Amino acid sequence: MKFKIFISLSLVLIFLAGALDADAQRRNRYKKRRSKNKRMSSYRGGMVGAKFRPYSYLSANVNALNYFGDLAPVNKAASTDINFTRPGMGINVGHRFTPHLAVRAGFNYGRLKGDDVTSDPNAEDSRARYVRNLHFRNDIKELHMGFEIYLMPNYGGPNMRPDINIYLLVGAAVFHHEPKALVPEFDYTTGGTEPAPQAGEWVKLRKLGTEGQLINSGSVKNSAYSPIQLAIPIGVGINLRLPGPFNAGIEFGYRYLFTDYIDDVSDRYVPFYMLEDDLTRIMSDRAAEPTAAWANVERTSVQVGSTTHPDGQTYYGSPYIGGGLDEKGAIRGNRDDNDMFFMTSLRISMILGQTRSSAKFR
Structure with missing residues (x-):
């Protein structure tokens, strides 16, 4: 009898334990389902709950470069002439190591251009630039490294990437530059009757x-500027997912520079007689030239000053400094603001390694 009672109680306890365990499993499944539903309701790309898989990519880009500095049409922020937009190209390699973050490194090449002929000779805020009549071109060769910060996470790796994504770019760069200008046919600083040395050639201004x-x-105590400079790239981009391992995108970038000599213009004029080299004198002050050398157009408002210097020679140049004679050094550029340039890039990238078709939620 006692044995039967023991067996009965044991069966009851086993049943209760099984019921409690089943209820606990049901509650646990409910909590997991509710948590997953919550994640899905805030889904913004990728695969919710998937394990992130890092991946690398290789990209090529076509660039458009625009310059702003002392030879911009007017002295206003981001003033530039879109007619001077110049093409460039680049290549990048990157690694996506978190759902939100990628690191990349690359090389860009492009040309910048500026010319005082684009300034309005009749406007008060640009007349002096037109009279100055300087121009330049500069080939930029840049190595950069930066972080791409994505607004939409990629939870599941390359095969789970969103169809469209926006990212911010910030990084550091080092670049080589060498501003050049076209030598006029004659030496107009001495009256325009003598041929200019190296007439018709593009010469390096930094070395002059x-x-x-x-x-x-x-x-006069200036220091030579270096052809190697630093910059901080800042930008925003949009990536579009293409079939297979490919992405396409557009990026709008800005380069904060630590130099004001991208255009070879920053500080003050130097009196002509102190410049012993004829070519340096010709390229330093071009106000007396009747044409804009690069554009090859006649200037409508040529203003010339002339002064006899201590060396006995009469020189012609900017009317603001009396033909190149000003011991204090008249203003040639604005040394308080560094130059800058903008880079717009069209990118095509390929993910390295295998990509798979997207999996469904599970």
């Missing part, structure tokens, strides 16, 4: 020292 970088006398 057009603002007295190669001399150190009296009030």
